[in-house]
Every structure is written in structure tokens, then in C-alpha cells.
Amino acid sequence: xxxxxxxxxxxxxxxxxxxxxxxxxxxxxxxxxxxxxxxxxxxxxxxxxxxxxxxxxxxxxxxxxxxxxxxxxxxxxxxxxxxxxxxxxxxxxxxxxxxxxxxxxxxxxxxxxxxxxxxxxxxxxxxxxxxxxxxxxxxxxxxxxxxxxxxxxxxxxxxxxxxxxxxxxxxxxxxxxxxxxxxxxxxxxxxxxxxxxxxxxxxxxxxxxxxxxxxxxxxxxxxxxxxxxxxxxxxxxxxxxxxxxxxxxxxxxxxxxxxxxxxxxxxxxxxxxxxxxxxxxxxxxxxxxxxxxxxxxxxxxxxxxxxxxxxxxxxxxxxxxxxxxxxxxxxxxxxxxxxxxxxxxxxxxxxxxxxxxxxxxxxxxxxxxxxxxxxxxxxxxxxxxxxxxxxxxxxxxxxxxxxxxxxxxxxxxxxxxxxxxxxxxxxxxxxxxxxxxxxxxxxxxxxxxxx
Numbered sequence: 001x002x003x004x005x006x007x008x009x010x011x012x013x014x015x016x017x018x019x020x021x022x023x024x025x026x027x028x029x030x031x032x033x034x035x036x037x038x039x040x041x042x043x044x045x046x047x048x049x050x051x052x053x054x055x056x057x058x059x060x061x062x063x064x065x066x067x068x069x070x071x072x073x074x075x076x077x078x079x080x081x082x083x084x085x086x087x088x089x090x091x092x093x094x095x096x097x098x099x100x101x102x103x104x105x106x107x108x109x110x111x112x113x114x115x116x117x118x119x120x121x122x123x124x125x126x127x128x129x130x131x132x133x134x135x136x137x138x139x140x141x142x143x144x145x146x147x148x149x150x151x152x153x154x155x156x157x158x159x160x161x162x163x164x165x166x167x168x169x170x171x172x173x174x175x176x177x178x179x180x181x182x183x184x185x186x187x188x189x190x191x192x193x194x195x196x197x198x199x200x201x202x203x204x205x206x207x208x209x210x211x212x213x214x215x216x217x218x219x220x221x222x223x224x225x226x227x228x229x230x231x232x233x234x235x236x237x238x239x240x241x242x243x244x245x246x247x248x249x250x251x252x253x254x255x256x257x258x259x260x261x262x263x264x265x266x267x268x269x270x271x272x273x274x275x276x277x278x279x280x281x282x283x284x285x286x287x288x289x290x291x292x293x294x295x296x297x298x299x300x301x302x303x304x305x306x307x308x309x310x311x312x313x314x315x316x317x318x319x320x321x322x323x324x325x326x327x328x329x330x331x332x333x334x335x336x337x338x339x340x341x342x343x344x345x346x347x348x349x350x351x352x353x354x355x356x357x358x359x360x361x362x363x364x365x366x367x368x369x370x371x372x373x374x375x376x377x378x379x380x381x382x383x384x385x386x387x388x389x390x391x392x393x394x395x396x397x398x399x400x401x402x403x404x405x406x407x408x409x410x411x412x413x414x415x416x417x418x419x420x421x422x423x424x425x426x427x428x429x430x431x432x433x434x435x436x437x438x439x440x441x442x443x444x445x446x447x448x449x450x451x
Contacts, residue, residue: 001039009038016057023106025327025352029113030057032356036431037438050450052442059086059112062105065155067133069148072141081152083131083159083167086112089444091125092163094380096170098132099177108132110327111170111351115380117437118373121412124384129165131156137172149180157185162193162390168383169198171243171326175210179203194390197383201395206386208401209379214248214349215402216378216409217322217370221347222256223413224368224429233257238318240264241325242288242295245349245376249322250276250284262313264325265295269313272298272305317341324349332357339365348372359430366426374412374433381408 009031016030034053041047063083071077082105085093095115098108108130116128133152137145160167169178178198185195192204199205208215218232225231237253237260239246250260259275263284272280283301287293299307314321314334321343323329327350330338335358338346345368348354352372354362362369385404389396396404412433419439420432445451 001035005039005042008042009034012038012053015054019058020106020109023109025106025110026113028328028356029110029352032352032359032430033113033117033434033438036428036434040435040438046446047442050446052445055445056087056116056438056441057113059084059109060088061085062109063131063159064105067135067148067152067155069144069151071144071147079133079135079148081131081133081155082108083156083165084108084112084129085159085165086128086130087116087441087445088127088129088165089441089448090120091127092161093129093165094119094126094168094383095129095131096168097173097177097181098130098170099135099137099172100132101134101136103132103134107327114351114373116441117434118377119380119384120437120440121374121415121433122377122381122384122408123411124381124408126166126380126384129167130170131167132170132173135172137177142176145177146180149177150184153181153184153188156181157188160185160195162195162387166194166383166387167196168380174198174244175200194387197386199386204386204390206382206389206401207396207398208405209382209386210244211248211251212382212405213245213376213379214250214324215252216381216405217245217249217324217347217349217375218252218256219378219406219409220370220375220413221320221322221345223410224345224347224370224427227413227417227427228368231256232320235259235320236261236318237320237322238262238313238316239322239324239349240269240313240329240353241323241350242284243324245379246322246324247281247285247288249324249349250281253322254278254281258320261318262316263295263298264313267294267296268307268309268311270295270298270305270307271313271316272302274302274304314338319344321346322349323353325353326350327352328355330354330358332361334358335361339367343367346370347375349376351376363428363430368427369429371430371433373437374416374429377412378405378409381405 112130347370416432
């Protein structure tokens with residue numbers, strides 16, 4: 001990177017930080033994108049002249065509101081709700097709702113910004129958005145969650161619609177929360193419309209939606225390996241997390257004959273040197289999805305498994321890694337250890353799980369690195385397919401949805417290769433994903449004029 005490019009990046013980031021003080025997650029997400037986009041923008045002055053980067057990093061609007069609800073003890077509680085509608089240049093806003101005590105505006109802006117690029121990569125007509133609340137559903141009764149979701153939708157319904165903004169689930173927002181919000185929307189609007197995705201199968205949801213992000217992440221890894229003449233069969237794999245993304249990444253890896261030896265939660269990680277199998281995975285799904293237990297219980301159930309409290313799984317030597325938990329779970333030291341232990345490829349199932357130091361460590365070591373905006377796009381891709389089914393009043397088979405998901409992940413991989421392949425044949429998937437998503441959105445923005 002030459003001096004002029006570095007200077008432009010520094011100048012741009014100074015302005016962004018000044019306009020968005022204290023938003024470290026948002027700064028990090030923008031920095032990762034700008035470092036790959038700035039050389040292209042300087043080579044194509046139409047984007048520089050139109051201030052596309054400045055416009056693309058400013059949300060269309062941010063909606064902040066109070067959510068008041070009553071707990072089971074009759075106490076009045078108040079939380080904050082947000083919807084960050086980032087960019088709708090190529091289609092209605094699309095992006096999840098996150099319920100977690102650590103949710104704040106910086107996190108939601110980073111997620112919404114990433115969503116713009118991710119949705120563009122799918123090839124489907126979807127803009128980018130994100131939202132949620134600092135409400136924590138853990139430890140709450142079903143009735144408390146219902147009352148919160150109904151109260152949230154009283155305000156949120158004013159800002160969404162099947163041709164305006166279509167939220168989905170995210171951390172803390174699963175089928176239960178989606179159903180409560182959808183029911184309240186339907187009651188208030190007196191109509192059935194596909195204004196949320198991730199719905200139950202009985203009322204307009206799509207098959208494969210629950211599995212989509214995990215499956216898609218594995219499909220993307222499969223494409224990266226196939227391009228180098230390799231495959232997943234027999235590969236030793238580490239997965240972090242134990243939510244939907246992680247569980248179904250494990251499931252698909254088992255389908256494709258890989259060996260998975262770790263999963264984790266916020267308390268620590270499990271190392272099972274014998275690897276998971278269908279029976280162990282079924283037990284784990286019951287633990288996390290039905291009983292809502294802690295991952296440490298797995299070590300009590302499986303003789304050779306060990307539980308490592310307060311640690312992340314990146315010290316275990318593996319060939320392939322799938323971070324599927326949360327942002328910034330891999331730092332530079334973790335990345336260096338993974339590389340030292342023989343890591344060949346990594347696909348991000350969570351949003352921005354690797355920090356900038358980690359990403360550069362992987363790229364310098366020529367590790368095949370699938371960034372989140374490409375590798376975890378399977379979830380929003382099937383959300384887009386759910387929207388299509390709702391609009392047509394159709395329900396596709398499991399096989400049809402999975403076929404379309406695989407096609408979309410293959411197309412995303414091809415776009416990354418097109419824009420990220422160097423002369424020596426190595427593919428910088430970060431560069432490829434950023435450029436492919438940027439060009440699609442930026443060209444749409446240019447076509448509208450100064451809006």
C-alpha cells in the first residue's frame with residue numbers, strides 16, 4: 001500500500017471517528033473495509049467525486065425508542081430499542097434483531113454496515129439494516145419475553161414492511177421471539193405479510209432457515225478448499241459457539257465427513273478428541289435448544305471430553321476453524337497460535353469474530369480466510385428466499401431451498417475470487433468480498449444522483 005493510499009485512509013478514518021465518537025466496533029468494521037476499498041476508489045474517481053464512501057458509512061436513519069413492559073412480579077421495566085436502517089439502494093432493508101444486554105448503537109451500526117455488503121453479495125435485492133434491544137431474554141419467563149416483544153413491536157411496526165424493512169432474528173432472538181413479534185404485528189395491522197423472516201413453518205417460515213448460516217458457512221469453506229484441489233473429508237475442525245450457527249455448522253461438517261472436536265459458550269469450551277457424531281450432536285442440541293443448559297454438562301456426559309472454563313478453543317491444533325460465537329473472539333495471539341498449529345483455512349460463521357490483527361495474521365500466512373460478509377451470508381440468503389416464498393404464497397421443499405442456498409454460496413465464492421485473486425493465484429477473500437459488495441451498492445447509489 002503506497003503512501004497516498006495510507007494518507008487517504010488515515011484522513012477518512014479521522015473524519016469517521018470524529019463523527020461517530022466512542023463507537024469502536026463500528027470504527028473497526030469500517031476500517032477493515034476501507035483498507036481494501038480505498039485503492040479502488042482512488043483508481044475510479046467517480047466514487048471519490050460522489051463521496052460514496054462517506055455516504056455509504058452514514059446510515060439512512062437511526063430509530064431509537066423506549067420499550068416498556070411488565071415482569072412477572074408486576075414490576076415495570078424499561079429497555080431501549082433501536083433500528084439502524086443503513087442502506088436500501090438495492091432493495092428493502094434486511095437484517096436481524098439482537099436482544100442482549102451488551103447491545104448498543106456502535107454494535108448495531110457495525111452489524112448494519114456489514115449487512116449492506118453481505119446482502120449485496122447474495123445477488124438478492126436486499127438492503128442492509130440491523131436492530132435490537134439491550135433486553136436480555138436469558139432467565140426471563142416465556143410470558144415476560146412475550147410482553148417485551150409485544151411492546152417492542154408497538155413502536156417497530158411503524159418502520160417496517162415487506163417492501164420497506166424486513167427484520168430477522170439474531171443473538172437472543174429465535175423462533176419464540178419472532179413468533180411473538182409477528183403475532184403482535186398481525187394484530188395491529190390486521191393483515192398477514194412477510195414482514196419478518198425466521199418465522200415458524202406453520203405460519204410462513206422457510207425450511208432450512210434455522211440451519212442456513214451454519215450450513216452456508218460450511219459450503220463456503222467447501223468451495224475454498226475445492227478451488228485448491230482439496231476437500232472437507234477427514235479434516236480436523238474447531239467450531240466455537242453452541243447456538244444455531246455453531247450447531248448446524250457441526251451438523252453439516254459431519255454430513256461431509258469432517259471431524260469436529262470443539263464447541264463453546266460464554267463460560268468456556270469443550271474439547272472432544274474423539275470428535276462429535278450424530279448421537280453426541282443430538283444430545284448437544286437438546287442441551288442447548290430445549291433444556292437451555294451450559295456446555296460444561298457435555299464433559300459430564302462424554303467420558304473423554306474435557307471442559308476448559310474461561311477459555312476459547314483456538315489453542316487446540318486443527319486444520320480448519322469456524323468461529324461461530326460472537327465478534328472479536330479471535331485476536332492476534334489466537335491467530336498466531338492457530339497458524340503455528342497448522343491451520344489451513346478459516347470461515348467466519350459469526351459477525352466479525354476476527355479482529356484486524358488476526359485477519360492480517362491469517363492473510364500474511366496465506367491461510368484461506370472466508371470473511372463473515374461472505375461466509376456467513378447463508379442465513380440472510382435463506383431469509384431472502386423466505387421473502388420470495390411469502391410473496392408468491394408458496395412453500396418450497398427442503399431440497400429446493402438447500403439447492404438454492406448452495407448455488408448462492410457458490411456464486412458468492414466466485415465473486416470473491418473474481419475481485420480477490422492475485423497474480424500468484426492466492427485469493428484474498430476479504431478484498432474480494434468487499435469489492436464485489438461495494439461495486440454493486442455504489443453503482444446503484446450513483447445511478448440515483450445526489451440522494
